[in-house]
Amino acid sequence: MEQEKEYLTFILNGEEFGVDILCVQELRVWSAVTQLPNKPEYIKGVINLRGVIIPIIDLRQRFGLTPLDYNEQTVTIILRSADTTKPMVVGIVVDAVSEVYKFALSSIRKPPAFGQKIDSCFLEGLASVDNKLIILLNSLSLLDQNELYQVDSAIHNNAVPV
Amino acid sequence: MSIDLSQFIPTFLEESFEGIELMEASLLTLEQGDAETINAIFRAAHSVKGGAGTFGFNHVTEFTHLVETLLDEMRDGRRDISQKDIEILLNAVDCMRILIEAIRDESTYDESKIAATSKLLAATLNDRSPSDERIDEDIHESSIENLSEEAATTDLEPGLQRWSISFIPEHHLVQTGNDPLLLLNALRELGEMSVLANCNSIPSLTEFDGTELYISWNIILLTAVGKEDIAEVFEWVEDDCQLIISKDEQIDKQSLEITEMTNNVLSESVKEAESPASKIVENTGAENPKVASHAQAHKPKVESSSIRVGVDKVDSLINLVGELVITQSMLSELGNDFDTSKVERLNAGLEQLLQNTKELQESVMRIRMLPISFAFNRFPRLIHDLSKKMDKEIELLISGEQTELDKSVMEQIGDPLVHLVRNAVDHGIEATDVRVANGKPEKGTVSLDAYHQGGSIVIEIKDDGGGIDREAVLAKAKERGLIDESSSLNDAQVYDLLFEPGFSTAKEVSDISGRGVGMDVVKRNIQSLGGRIQIESELGLGSTFKVFLPLTLAILDGQLIKVGREVYIIPLITIVESLQTQESLINRTSGGMVLYRLREDNVPVIPIYKLFNIPAENKEIKNSLLVVVEADGQKVGLMVDDLLAQQQVVVKSLNDNYQQVEGISGATILGDGSVAMILDVPSMITMALKVAKTQQETHIMTEEAMH
Numbered sequence: 052m053e054q055e056k057e058y059l060t061f062i063l064n065g066e067e068f069g070v071d072i073l074c075v076q077e078l079r080v081w082s083a084v085t086q087l088p089n090k091p092e093y094i095k096g097v098i099n100l101r102g103v104i105i106p107i108i109d110l111r112q113r114f115g116l117t118p119l120d121y122n123e124q125t126v127t128i129i130l131r132s133a134d135t136t137k138p139m140v141v142g143i144v145v146d147a148v149s150e151v152y153k154f155a156l157s158s159i160r161k162p163p164a165f166g167q168k169i170d171s172c173f174l175e176g177l178a179s180v181d182n183k184l185i186i187l188l189n190s191l192s193l194l195d196q197n198e199l200y201q202v203d204s205a206i207h208n209n210a211v212p213v
Numbered sequence: 214m215s216i217d218l219s220q221f222i223p224t225f226l227e228e229s230f231e232g233i234e235l236m237e238a239s240l241l242t243l244e245q246g247d248a249e250t251i252n253a254i255f256r257a258a259h260s261v262k263g264g265a266g267t268f269g270f271n272h273v274t275e276f277t278h279l280v281e282t283l284l285d286e287m288r289d290g291r292r293d294i295s296q297k298d299i300e301i302l303l304n305a306v307d308c309m310r311i312l313i314e315a316i317r318d319e320s321t322y323d324e325s326k327i328a329a330t331s332k333l334l335a336a337t338l339n340d341r342s343p344s345d346e347r348i349d350e351d352i353h354e355s356s357i358e359n360l361s362e363e364a365a366t367t368d369l370e371p372g373l374q375r376w377s378i379s380f381i382p383e384h385h386l387v388q389t390g391n392d393p394l395l396l397l398n399a400l401r402e403l404g405e406m407s408v409l410a411n412c413n414s415i416p417s418l419t420e421f422d423g424t425e426l427y428i429s430w431n432i433i434l435l436t437a438v439g440k441e442d443i444a445e446v447f448e449w450v451e452d453d454c455q456l457i458i459s460k461d462e463q464i465d466k467q468s469l470e471i472t473e474m475t476n477n478v479l480s481e482s483v484k485e486a487e488s489p490a491s492k493i494v495e496n497t498g499a500e501n502p503k504v505a506s507h508a509q510a511h512k513p514k515v516e517s518s519s520i521r522v523g524v525d526k527v528d529s530l531i532n533l534v535g536e537l538v539i540t541q542s543m544l545s546e547l548g549n550d551f552d553t554s555k556v557e558r559l560n561a562g563l564e565q566l567l568q569n570t571k572e573l574q575e576s577v578m579r580i581r582m583l584p585i586s587f588a589f590n591r592f593p594r595l596i597h598d599l600s601k602k603m604d605k606e607i608e609l610l611i612s613g614e615q616t617e618l619d620k621s622v623m624e625q626i627g628d629p630l631v632h633l634v635r636n637a638v639d640h641g642i643e644a645t646d647v648r649v650a651n652g653k654p655e656k657g658t659v660s661l662d663a664y665h666q667g668g669s670i671v672i673e674i675k676d677d678g679g680g681i682d683r684e685a686v687l688a689k690a691k692e693r694g695l696i697d698e699s700s701s702l703n704d705a706q707v708y709d710l711l712f713e714p715g716f717s718t719a720k721e722v723s724d725i726s727g728r729g730v731g732m733d734v735v736k737r738n739i740q741s742l743g744g745r746i747q748i749e750s751e752l753g754l755g756s757t758f759k760v761f762l763p764l765t766l767a768i769l770d771g772q773l774i775k776v777g778r779e780v781y782i783i784p785l786i787t788i789v790e791s792l793q794t795q796e797s798l799i800n801r802t803s804g805g806m807v808l809y810r811l812r813e814d815n816v817p818v819i820p821i822y823k824l825f826n827i828p829a830e831n832k833e834i835k836n837s838l839l840v841v842v843e844a845d846g847q848k849v850g851l852m853v854d855d856l857l858a859q860q861q862v863v864v865k866s867l868n869d870n871y872q873q874v875e876g877i878s879g880a881t882i883l884g885d886g887s888v889a890m891i892l893d894v895p896s897m898i899t900m901a902l903k904v905a906k907t908q909q910e911t912h913i914m915t916e917e918a919m920h
Contacts, residue, residue, distance in 0.1 A: 083887065084888075085779065085880070085887060085888040085889065085890065086779060086827060087871075087874050087877070087890070088824070088825030088826065088827060088874065088875075088876055088877065088890075089825060089826055089874075089875065089876075090874070096888075097867070097871070097880060097888050098888060099882045099886055099887065099888045102865075102882065103865075103869070103870070104865050104866075104867060104869070104870065104871075104880050104882075104888055105870045105871075106870060106871040138869075139869075139870050140870045141870060141871075200871075200872065
């Protein structure tokens with residue numbers, strides 16, 4: 052039998068992105084955060100999720116896009132790493148949640164190496180559904196502290212014209 | 214059906230460590246004829262051995278068996294308990310710990326130490342009748358030599374190995390229905406064998422008991438089978454004899470020579486011909502040590518991740534949870550059809566809920582609390598070793614060991630305490646002749662005490678030694694330029710100098726202490742736990758080191774403050790006072806630093822909004838609220854917008870899902886469910902200093918540019 056993987060997709064600046072659904076803990080509406088001092092813009096702060104303190108990342112800003120205003124419709128996806136030895140929970144703010152798709156592993160194509168506005172380390176592959184192209188994000192690097200919290204300055208500077 | 218044994222290994226390890234600790238503690242108190250203690254030690258050794266056998270850690274089983282045999286002899290009164298034997302046993306206990314730790318960390322261990330100790334144990338076991346041991350041993354040894362030489366001269370067939378077996382049965386072996394003759398016959402079937410019976414232990418006829426076995430055997434066996442097969446022969450008598458099976462050393466030497474020769478040949482061939490095969494040989498040779506050192510370097514320091522909890526504590530928890538469930542169902546029933554007439558009942562219910570929650574919280578906290586004896590129980594051994602090493606007679610008095618302390622505090626306070634005790638023994642207690650000359654008892658006393666005082670735990674390390682020479686400390690401090698010639702200090706300030714890095718008044722540096730490295734580390738460690746240390750001393754009478762520690766790290770008394778929209782928490786322990794600034798006392802320095810005159814002190818003012826780059830209501834220092842905090846002896850004023858309530862907060866780590874944030878030690882959840890940051894005062898001071906420094910530099914640079 053062909054191996055399949057399920058992805059939750061969300062919209063970010065008109066593009067559709069997908070994350071491994073096994074890493075998605077829950078979806079939440081935007082709630083007020085507590086700021087962390089002297090931290091980059093994309094780290095919005097921390098929230099209390101039933102006694103656990105988790106950081107909230109604005110994925111638009113993390114990927115070097117201009118942020119939207121937050122309102123009651125703003126969605127936060129709470130991701131939890133599947134690696135039980137190093138559990139890490141983080142919330143990402145996205146424009147909207149879209150669908151759940153099932154892709155055969157063989158139908159996922161390798162991402163192009165360059166020319167992306169997002170750090171290529173987060174890219175896992177590309178998949179197409181109904182003539183749409185969905186960018187699949189690598190949950191391992193998305194949930195890796197070093198990758199997530201350290202912005203490749205070259206990419207970031209190019210993306211945000213000063 | 215098979216059971217996966219590996220799931221029990223952590224339990225085995227935990228129990229083994231407990232057993233080893235018990236053995237160590239009991240050995241130190243062991244006295245002649247103390248049957249109960251020796252039984253306890255024996256039992257502990259036996260269960261370690263049994264456990265190790267179950268899990269197939271044969272090296273542990275073998276080693277522990279030797280220990281057990283020696284203990285068994287002591288237990289049966291066949292051996293006097295001498296100080297020498299106790300030293301050997303303590304050594305053996307150390308080895309057991311090394312072995313078990315190696316299993317836990319899945320790492321390698323120093324095999325030579327284990328081998329040396331097992332040899333020592335075996336040797337101790339062998340000299341059973343000390344009176345005429347010398348002559349007998351001589352005869353015994355020479356005959357063994359003859360025997361092995363004889364065996365060595367016969368040519369070895371390939372695949373055969375020469376085993377030397379020492380089989381020393383317990384006297385009661387035949388009473389258990391075992392016949393040594395059968396065993397020897399079984400051995401003979403394995404290969405060519407020569408046997409030497411040792412009849413040294415046969416007593417005189419008057420003491421002779423016909424039902425006991427007094428003979429032991431030394432056997433040289435030439436066989437193709439492995440050690441396991443030989444050991445299997447002795448399987449049934451394993452517990453009733455002392456058995457050492459080893460490869461004959463002569464063979465080892467020969468084989469060593471052979472390997473050496475091959476190595477030489479190989480290296481020569483490497484030099485001569487650069488054939489790929491020889492390269493591989495070279496590579497593996499070079500690679501191996503690297504791999505070994507790599508494994509050593511990566512040995513993880515495992516913090517014990519489980520705690521043993523008394524059943525009573527768990528029972529009280531279950532009770533409280535039951536109460537909580539009852540209250541909850543009562544409240545939800547009340548909410549089903551609520552009207553204003555029921556407000557009173559609602560309030561009563563909420564009151565009950567508050568009570569339940571509080572009790573539950575306290576009970577849960579109590580689970581993390583362990584008696585401080587966990588930290589204290591290593592000291593008898595330490596004192597024992599130190600007093601031997603330094604030739605000082607020292608008595609250790611421990612009291613208050615039932616005082617409970619948070620587990621995480623306990624784990625981190627161990628090393629600083631060891632340091633303080635070492636100091637007390639080395640610098641505190643004088644040499645015996647000095648003590649006698651000063652009219653003190655020969656035996657020095659070091660006492661450890663722990664008790665509650667207010668919200669903290671106090672640990673006292675007290676010695677009746679020479680005390681701290683105030684003048685010597687002062688002179689040293691002046692010599693090192695730590696204080697001015699003219700400055701006058703009170704006692705506490707003088708003793709505080711001891712915590713300066715590199716400060717030591719010891720005239721001689723010993724390998725125990727005196728390098729002046731450490732006291733500053735001790736102080737830092739204690740401070741990082743939120744505690745402090747205080748010295749009291751009287752010259753000629755002794756010194757007392759008092760360590761004050763918070764009861765727990767998980768809960769903290771905090772002052773809630775507000776800056777802009779954010780609420781922060783300042784640990785209450787760091788706060789000196791809070792005040793409203795008066796304009797006349799504000800001084801501005803170059804570089805934008807602001808100092809506030811607080812009686813004798815000038816306190817630097819740190820506006821939190823500036824440090825954290827957040828919006829604030831009040832940016833004017835004049836008439837603002839200042840919380841004066843102290844850390845590492847440095848006072849600073851934190852400028853805040855508003856002072857809110859004081860409350861206990863539960864500390865949550867930011868590291869779990871994020872990383873350390875400068876100036877923040879953790880976070881907590883407030884009553885409304887929002888998150889508030891707990892300020893890390895020492896780190897904030899460092900941050901502010903850094904900022905001030907860069908500001909000053911830019912200030913100077915702009916001034917230079919203007920000129």
